Amino acid sequence: MTVNSPNGQPKTKTGPEMAYELDQNYLELPRVMKILPMAELNSFPNLTSSICVDEDISRSTVIQSFHEDGFIALFALKNFDIDTQNPKTEDFYPVGVAVKVMEVKNEREDQYMKVSVRGLKRVILGECLPGSIPHAVIHAHPQEVWDDIAIAPMVMEAKRLFAALLNLIPGLPTDLLKINRLFEKEPAVLADLIMASLPLRPEAKTEFLHIQNVESRFIKLLEHLSQELTFRETGRAITQRVEESLGRQHQEKRLREQIRAIQMELGESDEHDEIATLEEKIQSLNLPPEVLTSASRELKRLRLTPPQSAERGVIRQFLDWVTDLPWNKASSRDNSLGEARAILERDHYGLDKVKKRILEYLAVRQLTPNHRGPILCLTGPPGVGKTSLAKSIAEALGREFVHLSLGGVRDEAEIRGHRRTYVGARPGRIISGVHKAGVNNPVFLLDEIDKMTNGAQGDPAAALLEALDFEQNDSFTDHYLEMPFDLSKVLFILTANVLDNIPRALRDRLEVVEISSYSALEKVAIARRHLWPREVIRHGLANEPLTISDETLGEIIENYTYESGCRGLNRHLRTLIRSRAVDKAEGRPLSHVIQAPELATILGPPRLAKETRQAHPQVGVATGLAWTAAGGDLMFVECVAMPGHGRLELTGQLGEVMRESAKAAISYARSKARYWGLDEEWFKHHDIHIHLPQGAIPKDGPSAGVSLVAALVSLISGSPIRSDTGLTGEISLRGLVLPVGGLKEKLLAAKRAGLATVLVPAKNTPDLAELPKHLTEGLEIRPVTSVDEVLSYALVGWPGQAFPQPQPQIQAPRPLESHTPQSPNWANLTTGTVSAY
Numbered sequence: 001m002t003v004n005s006p007n008g009q010p011k012t013k014t015g016p017e018m019a020y021e022l023d024q025n026y027l028e029l030p031r032v033m034k035i036l037p038m039a040e041l042n043s044f045p046n047l048t049s050s051i052c053v054d055e056d057i058s059r060s061t062v063i064q065s066f067h068e069d070g071f072i073a074l075f076a077l078k079n080f081d082i083d084t085q086n087p088k089t090e091d092f093y094p095v096g097v098a099v100k101v102m103e104v105k106n107e108r109e110d111q112y113m114k115v116s117v118r119g120l121k122r123v124i125l126g127e128c129l130p131g132s133i134p135h136a137v138i139h140a141h142p143q144e145v146w147d148d149i150a151i152a153p154m155v156m157e158a159k160r161l162f163a164a165l166l167n168l169i170p171g172l173p174t175d176l177l178k179i180n181r182l183f184e185k186e187p188a189v190l191a192d193l194i195m196a197s198l199p200l201r202p203e204a205k206t207e208f209l210h211i212q213n214v215e216s217r218f219i220k221l222l223e224h225l226s227q228e229l230t231f232r233e234t235g236r237a238i239t240q241r242v243e244e245s246l247g248r249q250h251q252e253k254r255l256r257e258q259i260r261a262i263q264m265e266l267g268e269s270d271e272h273d274e275i276a277t278l279e280e281k282i283q284s285l286n287l288p289p290e291v292l293t294s295a296s297r298e299l300k301r302l303r304l305t306p307p308q309s310a311e312r313g314v315i316r317q318f319l320d321w322v323t324d325l326p327w328n329k330a331s332s333r334d335n336s337l338g339e340a341r342a343i344l345e346r347d348h349y350g351l352d353k354v355k356k357r358i359l360e361y362l363a364v365r366q367l368t369p370n371h372r373g374p375i376l377c378l379t380g381p382p383g384v385g386k387t388s389l390a391k392s393i394a395e396a397l398g399r400e401f402v403h404l405s406l407g408g409v410r411d412e413a414e415i416r417g418h419r420r421t422y423v424g425a426r427p428g429r430i431i432s433g434v435h436k437a438g439v440n441n442p443v444f445l446l447d448e449i450d451k452m453t454n455g456a457q458g459d460p461a462a463a464l465l466e467a468l469d470f471e472q473n474d475s476f477t478d479h480y481l482e483m484p485f486d487l488s489k490v491l492f493i494l495t496a497n498v499l500d501n502i503p504r505a506l507r508d509r510l511e512v513v514e515i516s517s518y519s520a521l522e523k524v525a526i527a528r529r530h531l532w533p534r535e536v537i538r539h540g541l542a543n544e545p546l547t548i549s550d551e552t553l554g555e556i557i558e559n560y561t562y563e564s565g566c567r568g569l570n571r572h573l574r575t576l577i578r579s580r581a582v583d584k585a586e587g588r589p590l591s592h593v594i595q596a597p598e599l600a601t602i603l604g605p606p607r608l609a610k611e612t613r614q615a616h617p618q619v620g621v622a623t624g625l626a627w628t629a630a631g632g633d634l635m636f637v638e639c640v641a642m643p644g645h646g647r648l649e650l651t652g653q654l655g656e657v658m659r660e661s662a663k664a665a666i667s668y669a670r671s672k673a674r675y676w677g678l679d680e681e682w683f684k685h686h687d688i689h690i691h692l693p694q695g696a697i698p699k700d701g702p703s704a705g706v707s708l709v710a711a712l713v714s715l716i717s718g719s720p721i722r723s724d725t726g727l728t729g730e731i732s733l734r735g736l737v738l739p740v741g742g743l744k745e746k747l748l749a750a751k752r753a754g755l756a757t758v759l760v761p762a763k764n765t766p767d768l769a770e771l772p773k774h775l776t777e778g779l780e781i782r783p784v785t786s787v788d789e790v791l792s793y794a795l796v797g798w799p800g801q802a803f804p805q806p807q808p809q810i811q812a813p814r815p816l817e818s819h820t821p822q823s824p825n826w827a828n829l830t831t832g833t834v835s836a837y
Contacts, residue, residue: 040202041076044192146214154218161225168232333398340396347392380515383565394443402433407451412458417480441489450496517564559606617720624707627742632749644687652692655700665709703740705731724756739763
């Protein structure tokens with residue numbers, strides 16, 4: 001049968017209707033012939049096939065040819081988007097088949113026209129000619145010649161492969177093998193006949209039609225026959241294996257049913273014992289009423305489900321989860337306050353805030369056993385000990401510890417589980433963690449909570465809201481269990497590097513404890529008390545009195561690491577210990593003290609260039625202080641001016657907030673120019689370029705406002721900025737200096753760089769009281785409230801107020817009827833000023 005392509009181009013398909021004719025190589029054809037575009041060309045010389053036509057142009061071509069000489073040239077289309085009335089030569093493949101129309105059926109316009117054609121010979125398409133019916137110049141295909149001796153083995157192999165395929169391909173005519181014998185002396189005809197019979201893609205048959213050499217045709221034919229035979233044999237083998245497997249399964253199913261019937265007759269059914277054991281376990285667990293009802297219902301379903309059913313495994317897995325969860329099992333071991341304090345001090349140096357909060361919780365729990373624990377969020381830079389601190393808290397409380405990393409989690413089902421309708425469903429990570437702990441009151445660490453992201457499957461942060469809410473987590477519902485589980489006894493501890501990535505609704509449920517960067521002295525103490533002894537034992541040198549001097553530790557911290565925590569320091573310590581391990585393993589004399597001069601040999605030359613302050617005061621260059629994920633750092637602000645028209649250029653990969661700070665600094669400087677005795681016309685005739693070095697590092701935040709305005713005023717006035725003074729603080733358009741964050745890290749950077757004075761916002765004064773004394777020793781810290789104070793301290797020779805400041809005209813307020821103080825109406829308060837830290 002034949003079908004048409006979607007665009008109406010006729011297609012041919014040879015099958016049981018195929019006939020055969022004698023070779024027509026010596027037939028004379030007209031030089032100009034009607035052409036019929038074919039979506040799929042399956043007609044070959046000397047073979048009779050059928051085509052279906054439904055397009056008007058094609059129908060007209062066939063009918064006119066049938067009533068004239070009957071000759072038509074069939075050519076395959078390269079693409080279907082053509083003008084069928086005026087086709088072009090490049091729209092067709094160059095080699096086609098000249099055919100003679102033998103019979104036409106269904107000439108009605110509303111039906112397919114079925115046309116029987118007999119292939120005559122291969123032809124080559126020349127120039128397409130214009131006209132109402134497509135026709136073109138046709139060139140004769142070169143005469144087919146071959147070497148009988150060379151082609152005889154190919155003919156035999158093709159016949160053998162084709163005979164094997166006849167038994168594997170359904171629908172092929174059974175008399176094709178007999179037809180093959182008729183053309184043993186006509187290899188070209190034989191090749192076309194076999195190729196037309198194979199169920200191949202139209203592109204493969206078109207390619208075969210274009211092969212001129214008969215030997216080359218047989219090579220391509222043998223290739224297709226081998227591939228098709230391999231494919232069919234593989235398919236038959238797979239089908240046989242599937243049928244055999246299904247047969248075995250049916251037999252096993254029948255045998256199992258017989259065994260089950262025999263066991264039930266004898267009272268020895270394993271299934272009955274299994275269900276009885278589950279029922280006994282469910283009744284003994286003292287489950288909550290809702291859980292008991294659901295488990296009993298699923299147990300009843302298990303009894304009624306046949307053993308061979310896939311649903312039985314799903315029900316059994318659910319009951320296993322229900323019976324294994326610690327519904328009423330809790331850790332009974334409680335450490336005293338003294339034991340807990342000793343464990344925390346043993347494992348961690350400093351971190352007084354966290355230790356104090358944990359001891360408070362333990363004290364309250366001893367007084368009120370049912371007290372719900374806090375949900376702590378430890379936030380700070382990488383490597384400051386947040387995860388290890390959570391482990392120490394679990395040990396101090398005498399509880400099991402569960403660690404769940406949330407980095408990269410983007411599916412809500414990871415938290416709340418999958419519903420049992422899905423294949424392979426299982427509870428979420430929270431229920432799985434409690435199951436793993438075996439108790440319902442573990443210390444549960446949710447690590448890297450700020451690294452979660454939203455995905456197409458939902459928001460995992462929203463799924464945590466119920467688990468981390470005191471008012472709801474006593475009935476947390478997992479999608480897999482679909483029954484409430486009490487999480488109120490779990491002590492959740494979260495860790496994050498930054499709070500900005502945590503949704504506000506989730507952050508509102510957390511008790512945030514900030515862990516700041518370590519100073520050099522703190523790192524030396526941590527390495528001496530914790531890192532060095534631990535790594536010596538891990539490297540098999542516990543019996544050796546291996547030590548390292550404080551001078552060496554300080555050299556590593558200053559010249560080989562740049563970080564807030566101690567991970568890089570720990571890596572370098574391991575390198576030093578490994579060098580001693582190599583000496584011991586090779587029998588060389590072992591030096592038990594690692595000195596600073598050895599660092600260059602073992603660790604290589606210093607990796608970091610120490611950031612220092614400027615040697616001399618400069619105009620237009622301010623020394624700012626910045627907070628980074630690796631700790632504090634200096635951030636120089638450079639300003640230059642050139643003749644222009646008041647343009648502002650900002651470079652150094654600045655973020656949007658820092659760009660706004662620069663614009664605010666310029667606006668404030670312009671508004672105060674007359675008050676400071678500066679030229680008010682200066683801004684109109686100069687362009688300003690502000691640059692922050694280290695342009696490959698993104699920079700953002702409002703705390704550079706003070707540095708920006710100081711550098712700008714220094715540039716305009718010509719007064720240099722003190723090189724030993726560090727600046728930090730946000731500014732407002734009123735000239736106020738607003739508080740900032742990361743003060744400890746910034747002071748560490750100032751002290752490390754050799755600064756003598758640091759100007760900080762006065763509103764940050766309470767933060768200074770919490771800093772260790774060794775951090776502020778040697779630094780003069782001056783709180784400032786306004787930009788005028790900053791300029792008077794930071795600029796060398798700053799004249800101060802040169803002219804009286806103009807006072808704005810303020811309209812006198814209307815007298816009040818009553819002088820009684822009124823409380824503010826907070827419900828109507830909709831606007832205000834917010835300070836961003």
